[in-house]
Amino acid sequence: MSRLIIQRLLALLPLMFLVSVLSFSFTSMLPSDPVDLILGEEGSMEQREQMREQLGLNDFVVTRYVNWLGSALQGDLGTSFFNSVKVSEAVTQRLPVTLSLTIVSALISIIVGIPAGIAAALNPGSLIDRLATVGATLGQAIPNFWFGILLAAGFAVTLRWFPATGFTPINVSPWEWLRSITLPAVALGLSTSAALARQVRSAMVGVLQMDYVRAARAQGLSSRRVIIRHALKNALIPVVSVLSFQITILLGGALIIEQVFAINGLGSLAITAVRQQDIPMIQGIVLVMVGFVENGGAKVGHGSGGIIRPRAE
Incomplete structure (x- = not known):
């Protein structure tokens, strides 16, 4: 039984990698810009550019994924765009x-x-x-x-x-x-x-x-x-x-x-x-x-x- 559980857990690794790639890819292809949702219509171009740089949205998508995956492997799933709450803390609470x-x-x-x-x-x-x-x-x-x-x-x-x-x-x-x-x-x-x-x-x-x-x-x-x-x-x-x-x-x-x-x-x-x-x-x-x-x-x-x-x- 223990051997079977270990095998299933090992098989989980490529699945989690595939899920991480798909979820990151799909969210990156969303039509709207998160900066527009955060700042609204009143934000200036300078504020928008500063926000994009702060959120890392100006980086190449592969670079963003590698950075996110590296942090996820260390237990850090990132920070919410809207309330600066740690994702891991929010998920753990709910x-x-x-x-x-x-x-x-x-x-x-x-x-x-x-x-x-x-x-x-x-x-x-x-x-x-x-x-x-x-x-x-x-x-x-x-x-x-x-x-x-x-x-x-x-x-x-x-x-x-x-x-x-x-x-x-x-x-x-x-x-x-x-x-x-x-x-x-x-x-x-x-x-x-x-x-x-x-x-x-x-x-x-x-x-x-x-x-x-x-x-x-x-x-x-x-x-x-x-x-x-x-x-x-x-x-x-x-x-x-x-x-x-x-x-x-x-x-x-x-x-x-x-x-x-x-x-x-x-x-x-x-x-x-x-x-x-x-x-x-x-x-x-x-x-x-x-x-x-x-x-x-x-x-x-x-x-x-x-x-x-x-x-x-």
């Missing part, structure tokens, strides 16, 4: 908010998706199976941001059970943190739980037809023991791989959900940077997000393939 939303959403998807998939697989063709299938289809079809708006309108605005906007850090108040993160996490996690339920059902139906499961039942083992100790172990093997991809989707979806609930995470930081064309901030966020997603996938998706045969009872 990242825990996005990660907490992603983690809670993943827990909700697991808690809802796996039992729903198991129940549907154990009762094929029944009402439970049909309800689970319809629920999974609706969960994947409904956009999570629209579902989040419905949750906010019903449970925050009408019933006032949860706050409609904002985020409370867990170190400030665990209870208020839970209240502030519940609605966005449910909106994000239920859509992922739908995909997880479909995968669990498909895997469980296949495993329950295996010879070793029939043999375990023929030995007189209880259905609960056969399902939990034998069938579920093998059914969850492909689910772990799917979950690694779903976490990536959750992380991307969190950036959108943050806008619905006015949460100051990486999503709001990224959108603000794009609107302002804050090039260093955009480059830093893209680099950190890609690195985190790939690194997380290396740790979550390392599960081995193949069937786990039951031991003799």
